[in-house]
Amino acid sequence: xxxxxxxxxxxxxxxxxxxxxxxxxxxxxxxxxxxxxxxxxxxxxxxxxxxxxxxxxxxxxxxxxxxxxxxxxxxxxxxxxxxxxxxxxxxxxxxxxxxxxxxxxxxxxxxxxxxxxxxxxxxxxxxxxxxxxxxxxxxxxxxxxxxxxxxxxxxxxxxxxxxxxxxxxxxxxxxxxxxxxxxxxxxxxxxxxxxxxxxxxxxxxxxxxxxxxxxxxxxxxxxxxxxxxxxxxxxxxxxxxxxxxxxxxxxxxxxxxxxxxxxxxxxxxxxxxxxxxxxxxxxxxxxxxxxxxxxxxxxxxxxxxxxxxxxxxxxxxxxxxxxxxxxxxxxxxxxxxxxxxxx
Numbered sequence: 001x002x003x004x005x006x007x008x009x010x011x012x013x014x015x016x017x018x019x020x021x022x023x024x025x026x027x028x029x030x031x032x033x034x035x036x037x038x039x040x041x042x043x044x045x046x047x048x049x050x051x052x053x054x055x056x057x058x059x060x061x062x063x064x065x066x067x068x069x070x071x072x073x074x075x076x077x078x079x080x081x082x083x084x085x086x087x088x089x090x091x092x093x094x095x096x097x098x099x100x101x102x103x104x105x106x107x108x109x110x111x112x113x114x115x116x117x118x119x120x121x122x123x124x125x126x127x128x129x130x131x132x133x134x135x136x137x138x139x140x141x142x143x144x145x146x147x148x149x150x151x152x153x154x155x156x157x158x159x160x161x162x163x164x165x166x167x168x169x170x171x172x173x174x175x176x177x178x179x180x181x182x183x184x185x186x187x188x189x190x191x192x193x194x195x196x197x198x199x200x201x202x203x204x205x206x207x208x209x210x211x212x213x214x215x216x217x218x219x220x221x222x223x224x225x226x227x228x229x230x231x232x233x234x235x236x237x238x239x240x241x242x243x244x245x246x247x248x249x250x251x252x253x254x255x256x257x258x259x260x261x262x263x264x265x266x267x268x269x270x271x272x273x274x275x276x277x278x279x280x281x282x283x284x285x286x287x288x289x290x291x292x293x294x295x296x297x298x299x300x301x302x303x304x305x306x307x308x309x310x311x312x313x314x315x316x317x318x319x320x321x322x323x324x325x326x327x328x329x330x331x332x333x334x335x336x337x338x339x340x341x342x343x
Contacts, residue, residue, distance in 0.1 A: 007051070007218060007220040007221065008051055008052070008053050008220075008221075009051055009052045009053070009072050009073065009220075009221045009224035009225065010052075010053050010055060010070070010071040010072050010073070011046075011052055011053070011054050011055070011071065011072070011073045011074065011075075011228075012054075012055050012056070012057045012062045012065050012066065012071040012073070012074035012075070012076075013027075013034070013054055013055070013056055013057070013062075013074070013075055014056070014057070014058070014059045014062065014075065014076070015042065015056035015057055015058055016058065017058070017059050018100065018183075019059055019075065019076070019077065019099075019100050019206055022099045022100055022206065023075045023099075023100075023206065026097060026099055026206075027046070029235060029321075030231045030232050030235040031048055031231045031235070031321070031322075032046050032048055032049060032228060032231055032232075033046065033047065033048065034046055034054055035047050036054075041056075042055060042056045042057075043055055043056070044056070049224060049227055049228065051220065051223075051224045051227075052224055052228070055071060057071075057074070059076050059077060059080060060080060062074040062075070062076040062080070062209075063076055063080050063081055063084045063085075063091065063209065064084070066090075066091050066209050066210065066211050067084075067089055067090060067091050067211070069090070069211050069213060069214050071211070072210060072211055072214045072215060072221050072225075073094065073208060073209065073210045073211075073225065073228070074208070074209050074210075075097065075206055075207070075208055075209075076206070076207065076209060077100060077102075077204050077205070077206060077207070078093070078096070078202075078204040078205055078206075078207045079102070079104055079141065079144075079181060079202055079204035081093060081207060081209060082144055082202055082204075083141050083142075083143050083144050084143075090211050090212050090213045090214075091209050091210070091211065091212075092209065092210055092211075092212050092334070092337055092338075093207050093208075093209055094207075094208045094209060094210045094225070094229070094330070094334055095207065095208040095229060095232060095233070095330050096205060096206075096207050096208075097205065097206040097207060097208060097232070097236075098205060098206075098236055098239075099205065099206050100204075100205050100206035101183065101203075101204070101205045102181050102182060102183040102203075102204050102205075103181070103182060103183075103200050103201075103202065103203050103204065104141055104144060104145075104179065104180070104181050104200070104201040104202040104204065105179070105180070105181075105182055105195045105196070105199055105200050105201065106118075106121070106137075106177065106178075106179050106195070106196045106199035106201065107167075107177060107178050107179075107180065107182075107188050107193040107194060107195050107196070107199075108121070108170075108176075108177040108193065108194060108196060109170050109171075109176075109177070109192060109193060109194075110192045110193065110194050111192070112124075112194075115196070116194070116196065116197055117196060117197045117198060118152060118154075118196060118197070118198045118199055121135075121154070121196060121199075122153060122154050125154055125155075125156040125157055126156060128156065129156040134156055134157055134158040135156060135157040135158070135176055135177070136157070136158055136160050136174070136175045136176045136177075137149075137157055137158070137159055137160065137175060137176070137177055137178065137179055138159075138160040138162040138166050138169035138170075138174070138175035138177070138178045138179075138180075139159055139160070139162070139166065139178060139179035139180060140162065140166070140180070141179060141180075141181075141201070142159050142161075144179075144201055144202060145159060145179040145201065146159060148201045148202075160174060160175045162174075162175070166178045166180045167180070167187055167188060167190075167191035167193060168191060170193065171191065171192070177193075178193070179201060181204070182195070208228075208232070210225065210334070212337070212338050215334075215338060216338050222335075225331070225334070226328065226331045229328050229330045229331040229334070230324070230328045230331065231322070232330075233325075233328050233329065233330045233331075234322035234323055234324045234325075234328075235321065235322055237322075237323040237324075237325065238319070238320045238321055238322050238323040239297075240296050240297060240323075241269075241294050241295065241296055241297065241320060241323050242294070242295060242296075242297055242300055242317050242318065242319055242320075243292060243293075243294050243317070243318045243319075243320055244292065244293050244294075244295065244300075244303055244304070244307065244315065244316070244317050244318075245290060245291065245292045245315070245316050245318075246290075246291050246307040246312035246313065246314065246315040246316075247277055247288055247289070247290055247291075247312065247313050247314045248288070248289055248291050248307070248310050248311060248312045248313075249286045249287065249288050249289075249311060250286060250287065250289060251286060251287070252287070253274045253276075253289060256272075256274055256289050256291060256310070257271070257272060257274060259310045260272050260291065260293070260306070260307075260310065263302075263306050265295075265299060266293070266295060266299060266302055266303040266306040267293055267306075268292075268293035268294055268295060269294050269295070272291050272292065272293045273291070273292040273293075274289050274290070274291050274292075275289065275290050276288070276289060276290075277289055277290050291307070291312065293307075294320070294323070300317070304317075
């Protein structure tokens with residue numbers, strides 16, 4: 001099997017398909033912009049992380065490259081990982097990435113007006129069996145489909161290998177229905193297919209996967225992985241928060257803090273930051289203070305109203321690029337997982 005023993009961390013990214021651009025955009029937004037001078041090249045660099053080499057592969061091949069140690073890390077779909085993982089693999093899911101969301105679903109022709117649930121599909125499969133045939137399901141996810149159907153009591157079926165677009169399989173007559181990935185359901189509807197109620201086999205999104213053996217064997221690679229995870233985790237965490245600044249008058253910083261503390265959930269993660277404002281024109285004995293709070297996005301407007309109640313003015317809102325915690329929990333979890341595997 002190929003082996004990657006160098007100290008440079010090798011990262012595989014999708015070379016085409018639905019995850020290609022989102023993966024590049026995600027890394028760029030996390031501060032890990034990929035530099036690819038020539039679109040025809042299958043390798044690239046990350047200027048912010050000189051110890052990382054980027055290789056471009058098909059999404060379906062990335063799992064195999066990570067599994068055999070040709071690359072150390074890769075971004076692919078959780079659906080691919082779930083389909084291809086076998087007992088004893090060296091592949092570990094390092095981090096979910098929050099883009100490329102889709103579902104693996106069962107879909108039948110719209111003309112099957114009496115078939116809308118899993119129970120009705122099971123009855124149909126039994127009826128087919130009694131007539132001497134099996135329900136034919138076209139899919140590229142043979143392992144996931146077979147295991148899921150067995151677990152849900154469907155045993156009378158056959159899986160049909162198919163290349164290209166599965167949605168045409170029923171209309172072309174080489175399958176009765178399909179089990180395939182969809183993000184919006186639009187393509188299914190355009191091909192006169194409908195999803196079954198309760199027929200979602202798997203929810204998927206882009207994931208960062210790694211080879212536990214090559215990461216364990218190189219502290220350099222492990223530290224490059226930590227760099228990536230620090231930025232990715234802080235970037236993902238930042239999506240939940242906004243930073244709000246307002247000018248508020250008060251007798252002292254402590255007095256302003258007491259006013260804001262009346263609504264603990266709206267006064268920042270640990271509390272507000274309060275600094276004096278050297279106003280151009282004094283207004284009586286009161287002083288002005290710049291108050292900054294970092295809160296979750298879903299309480300943005302309540303926080304604005306809370307600041308207004310304290311006569312806050314000149315309110316500005318910023319979306320942070322990163323929100324770092326006391327440590328990278330995803331890296332800590334990875335290290336613990338690798339240690340358990342070694343034992």
